[in-house]
Amino acid sequence: MEGILVPILICLGFFAMVFGIVYMSKRENLAMIEKGMNPKTYSAAPHRSLKWGLLLVGAGLGLLLAFMLHHSGIFKVQDEDEFSAIYFALIGIGGGLGLILSYRIEKKDTENNRIER
Numbered sequence: 292m293e294g295i296l297v298p299i300l301i302c303l304g305f306f307a308m309v310f311g312i313v314y315m316s317k318r319e320n321l322a323m324i325e326k327g328m329n330p331k332t333y334s335a336a337p338h339r340s341l342k343w344g345l346l347l348v349g350a351g352l353g354l355l356l357a358f359m360l361h362h363s364g365i366f367k368v369q370d371e372d373e374f375s376a377i378y379f380a381l382i383g384i385g386g387g388l389g390l391i392l393s394y395r396i397e398k399k400d401t402e403n404n405r406i407e408r
Contacts, residue, residue, distance in 0.1 A: 338397045345389035345396075353385025354378065 320330040336342075357378040360366060368374050 338393065338400070341396060342390065342393040345393040346386050347389070349385035349387070349389025349392075350382045351385070353381035353383070356385070357381040 323330045357380075360377065360381075361374055366374070366377070
């Protein structure tokens with residue numbers, strides 16, 4: 292009985308989540324129409340793709356740098372598990388630098404749009 296209950300609950304939870312997301316997006320669109328806004332032209336975060344792209348590129352470059360440092364033999368560690376801290380640190384540093392770069396690009400774009408108006 293327990294073996295069949297888990298897959299059923301997972302499927303029900305998944306469909307409930309999808310239904311909730313669709314329902315809430317429809318409610319949001321109706322609220323925007325009531326306020327006189329056009330939901331098709333509304334964009335909440337115009338630089339979302341830029342932010343995520345630079346975050347993932349930065350994290351990937353940090354992971355690549357950690358991999359190259361690990362296999363170059365520059366750092367001598369006695370236990371291979373000690374090197375995992377460098378992996379996590381460089382992923383965080385690379386992701387943070389990507390977010391800082393995203394902020395600078397967004398700020399520059401916002402200032403350019405403000406000057407044009």
